[in-house]
Amino acid sequence: GENVEQHPSTLSVQEGDSAVIKCTYSDSASNYFPWYKQELGKRPQLIIDIRSNVGEKKDQRIAVTLNKTAKHFSLHITETQPEDSAVYFCAASIPYTPLVFGKGTRLSVIA
Amino acid sequence: DSGVTQTPKHLITATGQRVTLRCSPRSGDLSVYWYQQSLDQGLQFLIQYYNGEERAKGNILERFSAQQFPDLHSELNLSSLELGDSALYFCASSVSGLAGTGELFFGEGSRLTVL
Numbered sequence: 001g002e003n004v005e006q007h008p009s010t011l012s013v014q015e016g017d018s019a020v021i022k023c024t025y026s027d028s029a030s031n032y033f034p035w036y037k038q039e040l041g042k043r044p045q046l047i048i049d050i051r052s053n054v055g056e057k058k059d060q061r062i063a064v065t066l067n068k069t070a071k072h073f074s075l076h077i078t079e080t081q082p083e084d085s086a087v088y089f090c091a092a093s094i095p096y097t098p099l100v101f102g103k104g105t106r107l108s109v110i111a
Numbered sequence: 112d113s114g115v116t117q118t119p120k121h122l123i124t125a126t127g128q129r130v131t132l133r134c135s136p137r138s139g140d141l142s143v144y145w146y147q148q149s150l151d152q153g154l155q156f157l158i159q160y161y162n163g164e165e166r167a168k169g170n171i172l173e174r175f176s177a178q179q180f181p182d183l184h185s186e187l188n189l190s191s192l193e194l195g196d197s198a199l200y201f202c203a204s205s206v207s208g209l210a211g212t213g214e215l216f217f218g219e220g221s222r223l224t225v226l
Contacts, residue, residue: 031211
């Protein structure tokens, strides 16, 4: 089955700086890569996703890149703000199988 | 509000006991997923139901079972509870029965504490 590794487990950045979270996956058949944000005490919510036929996707201050050859994908947050502080989860799925999540990255944005 | 309702929000029980967690998916969603979130372990997939039938099974212990009813709500039954079962249990729903094809909408979770 699929296995997803996520790094770093914790990340602290100054407000306004960029944050990058990286994930690797094991199964080259995976074709869907979403990112979920979980604020403290809240439910995970989808913030962006990418499919294997696309190399990069942006949505305002967030972007995701995918390198299929290396089997890794990354989340980039620019101009970080205090409200970006949360736990971020990457995930991957082989077609028609449930998402496999990474263990999460706790991002702290310091004002 | 995701539209996914989970009850109870908090539950404290003793080892050896049995509990039932309940989930109502978003209106129109036929798939229900159960995930377990333990400290530093991310979100572990347990089981998926689609329109009343089991669709996929993950790392679900034999002491755990689930079902989805005709009205599409789902229940996760946890029995012979152990201390290590303490976790946050999330239910999520999606429109499609094909896992990995779209957004999961998570409920607020049920926090289980086993003493």
